[in-house]
Amino acid sequence: MELHADTTTNAGQLLAASSGGERRVGDRVFSSLSVAAAVTILALLGGVAFFLLIEALPAVEASPSQLPGDQSLIDYIAPLAFGTVLAATIAVLIAVPLAVAVALFISHIAPRRLVLALGYMVDLLAAVPSIVYGLWGIFVLGPAAVGPMEWLEAKLGFLPFFEGPASVTGRTMLVAGLVLAVMILPIVSAVAREVFSQTPRRLQEGALALGATRWEMIKMTVLPFGRSSVISGAMLGLGRALGETMAVTIILSVSGIVTFNLISQANPSTIAANIALDFPESSGLAINTLIASGLVLFAITLVTNLVARAIISRQNVQ
Amino acid sequence: MTALDGRALPDWAPYGAFAGSAALAALLLLAAGSFSVALLLVVSALVACVLTYSWSRAVEGPRRAKDRLVTLVIVCAFALALIPLLSLIFEVAKRGIPGLSLEFITSDARGKIGGGGAAHALVGTLVITGVAALISVPVGLMAAIYLTEYGEGRLRRALTFFVDVMTGTPSIVAGLFAYALFALIFGPGIRLGVMGSVALAVLMVPIVIRASEEVLKIVPNHLREAAYALGTPKWKTIVKVVLPTAFAGLVTGVMIAIARIVGETAPLLVTTGVVDSINSNPFEGRMQNLAVYAYSEYRTPGVFKQASYDRAWAAALILIVMVMVLNLVARLIYRRYRTEIR
Numbered sequence: 001m002e003l004h005a006d007t008t009t010n011a012g013q014l015l016a017a018s019s020g021g022e023r024r025v026g027d028r029v030f031s032s033l034s035v036a037a038a039v040t041i042l043a044l045l046g047g048v049a050f051f052l053l054i055e056a057l058p059a060v061e062a063s064p065s066q067l068p069g070d071q072s073l074i075d076y077i078a079p080l081a082f083g084t085v086l087a088a089t090i091a092v093l094i095a096v097p098l099a100v101a102v103a104l105f106i107s108h109i110a111p112r113r114l115v116l117a118l119g120y121m122v123d124l125l126a127a128v129p130s131i132v133y134g135l136w137g138i139f140v141l142g143p144a145a146v147g148p149m150e151w152l153e154a155k156l157g158f159l160p161f162f163e164g165p166a167s168v169t170g171r172t173m174l175v176a177g178l179v180l181a182v183m184i185l186p187i188v189s190a191v192a193r194e195v196f197s198q199t200p201r202r203l204q205e206g207a208l209a210l211g212a213t214r215w216e217m218i219k220m221t222v223l224p225f226g227r228s229s230v231i232s233g234a235m236l237g238l239g240r241a242l243g244e245t246m247a248v249t250i251i252l253s254v255s256g257i258v259t260f261n262l263i264s265q266a267n268p269s270t271i272a273a274n275i276a277l278d279f280p281e282s283s284g285l286a287i288n289t290l291i292a293s294g295l296v297l298f299a300i301t302l303v304t305n306l307v308a309r310a311i312i313s314r315q316n317v318q
Numbered sequence: 319m320t321a322l323d324g325r326a327l328p329d330w331a332p333y334g335a336f337a338g339s340a341a342l343a344a345l346l347l348l349a350a351g352s353f354s355v356a357l358l359l360v361v362s363a364l365v366a367c368v369l370t371y372s373w374s375r376a377v378e379g380p381r382r383a384k385d386r387l388v389t390l391v392i393v394c395a396f397a398l399a400l401i402p403l404l405s406l407i408f409e410v411a412k413r414g415i416p417g418l419s420l421e422f423i424t425s426d427a428r429g430k431i432g433g434g435g436a437a438h439a440l441v442g443t444l445v446i447t448g449v450a451a452l453i454s455v456p457v458g459l460m461a462a463i464y465l466t467e468y469g470e471g472r473l474r475r476a477l478t479f480f481v482d483v484m485t486g487t488p489s490i491v492a493g494l495f496a497y498a499l500f501a502l503i504f505g506p507g508i509r510l511g512v513m514g515s516v517a518l519a520v521l522m523v524p525i526v527i528r529a530s531e532e533v534l535k536i537v538p539n540h541l542r543e544a545a546y547a548l549g550t551p552k553w554k555t556i557v558k559v560v561l562p563t564a565f566a567g568l569v570t571g572v573m574i575a576i577a578r579i580v581g582e583t584a585p586l587l588v589t590t591g592v593v594d595s596i597n598s599n600p601f602e603g604r605m606q607n608l609a610v611y612a613y614s615e616y617r618t619p620g621v622f623k624q625a626s627y628d629r630a631w632a633a634a635l636i637l638i639v640m641v642m643v644l645n646l647v648a649r650l651i652y653r654r655y656r657t658e659i660r
Contacts, residue, residue, distance in 0.1 A: 038461050135631065246583045
């Protein structure tokens with residue numbers, strides 16, 4: 001296929017070259033345009049890092065007394081980074097098993113006629129804007145979660161996660177994590193669905209022919225085949241959850257502390273939510289500080305995505 | 319799956335088991351005096367699992383019992399995953415409709431205490447999204463053409479890789495980038511509509527590239543070869559043969575990319591700011607968009623709190639309808655107008 005494409009390209013270029021200057025000018029202009037677009041996009045990504053770095057520098061150089069809260073930049077960002085990772089971890093822990101089940105349902109269990117429609121419904125979850133998730137989280141899920149969270153405090157209060165006192169408004173880390181889980185579920189399940197449906201037929205039919213039940217077949221062929229893709233899908237979901245802003249901004253009631261308590265009124269904020277909350281009213285060095293925290297978020301998500309992509313491309317080579 | 323030895327549950331067993339469990343669960347909950355729909359669903363799912371497993375184990379043996387159990391768990395998980403979607407659509411419709419009115423879409427909020435509409439946000443959404451599309455569609459399309467028609471070697475590999483990475487950029491980071499860029503040129507504190515467009519373009523470009531590359535790749539090579547054989551230069555082959563063949567797919571890709579960014583809030587919060595009168599000039603002054611409007615109505619409700627919340631939900635309803643219509647129309651266009659490729 002590659003080779004084929006190359007020969008046609010060469011033939012086209014030869015023909016173009018042999019037939020007059022005007023055509024060659026057209027070709028040269030068009031191909032330079034396309035290369036320029038490619039370079040522009042690489043420059044854009046570089047530019048994101050570069051401009052954030054420049055605007056973050058003043059905050060790095062400033063002394064702690066000039067920064068918001070009279071603390072050093074690291075002390076300012078660390079609790080936020082903790083909150084970011086905590087919320088995203090909850091989301092991934094809830095979303096990944098569900099997403100695998102959803103993917104298995106669509107690829108192996110649902111009736112064939114329904115597959116397209118069901119897939120579309122799951123994709124719709126991904127299309128809902130985050131502001132809508134935020135409003136839904138604070139007005140619907142939060143109040144509905146108050147009862148269950150009180151139950152968690154009463155029954156599982158000995159665990160640090162459910163220490164309580166349970167929030168009466170539902171604006172807790174657990175609810176924020178749940179909403180994030182709903183938001184990343186379609187991403188993880190899309191990746192998983194893709195690879196589950198690519199499991200070689202001969203393996204699946206071989207397992208069934210040997211008398212395996214459907215679940216035994218899935219456990220022996222589909223899951224091992226899709227394992228690394230599910231991991232990379234989970235990483236992509238993690239990346240999305242780390243950077244998600246509005247849902248967390250609206251739902252979480254924040255107080256800048258560091259705690260594993262998921263159901264109380266006092267929660268650590270996340271980097272993204274903190275920017276959304278403070279940026280509109282900030283000026284001067286406070287802006288630079290927020291941009292520095294944004295740079296940290298960018299770095300965290302970049303690494304997560306790089307790892308995810310590396311896993312995917314290694315899988316493709318095999 | 320019928321067992322060869324004939325010892326199998328009847329076809330209606332899964333449904334029967336579930337109906338039985340629901341009835342049993344209802345009785346249990348009524349007896350305990352704590353009946354609610356959510357609790358009923360949870361308890362009946364648990365009872366159904368136990369019931370199906372033990373019934374099947376007694377008749378069909380442990381292996382098939384486990385198969386039935388896992389199938390049931392997966393079905394329940396799928397239903398669980400759909401609950402948020404259904405609840406969300408239902409709640410947005412229920413709470414959004416009271417806020418909708420002719421005034422809501424025709425007037426702005428300037429000087430209207432506790433009232434007014436979202437016309438300024440509608441205009442802003444159209445302008446900001448439109449400019450973002452104007453920036454990202456040509457660049458994204460040309461980059462996709464580079465990837466499928468010209469690209470080779472390191473640049474091509476780097477572009478493929480970094481487009482994937484760019485897809486994961488948090489939207490708030492894109493907003494901060496646009497702010498940092500414009501703040502360096504125009505000084506700090508700047509807020510412009512076009513800044514929001516730049517931020518959205520950063521998010522939109524990778525989606526456009528991915529989608530366009532996908533459809534350009536499936537344009538068959540024999541069409542290109544036929545054009546070359548007629549002596550057509552390469553650029554003309556691309557413009558006159560490849561792009562028209564892929565046209566429906568390209569339009570679909572762009573529409574889905576627009577649907578993805580039209581509801582963005584965070585990047586606009588830091589770039590276009592908040593304003594309450596109509597501004598249709600992206601190069602002058604602050605601009606409002608529907609998502610930011612919904613957020614600020616929620617965040618800083620006026621004197622009449624409920625009216626503000628109503629407006630926030632109404633804006634959310636308009637947004638969700640926009641996104642779904644865009645997605646639906648995009649798919650319809652693709653089905654209706656795609657070139658049959660043999």
